[in-house]
Amino acid sequence: MIPAIPAIPSIDSAISAGAAQATSAAGSTAGAAAATSASTSTTGGSFSDLLGNAIDSLNASQQSATNLSLQAAAGNANIADVTVASTEADLETQLVTSVRDKAVDAFNSIMDMGA
Numbered sequence: 001m002i003p004a005i006p007a008i009p010s011i012d013s014a015i016s017a018g019a020a021q022a023t024s025a026a027g028s029t030a031g032a033a034a035a036t037s038a039s040t041s042t043t044g045g046s047f048s049d050l051l052g053n054a055i056d057s058l059n060a061s062q063q064s065a066t067n068l069s070l071q072a073a074a075g076n077a078n079i080a081d082v083t084v085a086s087t088e089a090d091l092e093t094q095l096v097t098s099v100r101d102k103a104v105d106a107f108n109s110i111m112d113m114g115a
Contacts, residue, residue, distance in 0.1 A: 054099070058092050065089040 045053075065085040071077035 054096060058089075058096050061085070061089040061092045 065082070065088070068077050068082045068085045072079055072082045
């Protein structure tokens with residue numbers, strides 16, 4: 001049975017959940033799932049802090065997927081957990097790439113404005 005898709009959190013809670021995920025155990029999908037469902041608020045943070053947290057979250061997701069893949073190759077992990085972790089890392093990479101592209105487009109638009 002396929003579980004229900006959870007509600008999409010706000011950007012602040014998603015970024016803070018990513019930071020919490022970075023501190024969770026890298027090889028545990030249960031810990032990663034609990035970390036992504038955490039919702040602490042990051043009010044008053046600078047853009048560089050938010051960007052740093054997003055990159056840390058991406059790195060943690062990719063490391064978790066890599067560790068689970070290695071455990072599966074050794075026969076110590078469930079292939080479903082590996083697939084979920086790999087898909088999460090892929091989706092997060094796509095999100096970060098999309099945000100980067102939008103930021104570059106916005107920067108270029110600002111630079112093209114006449115004074």
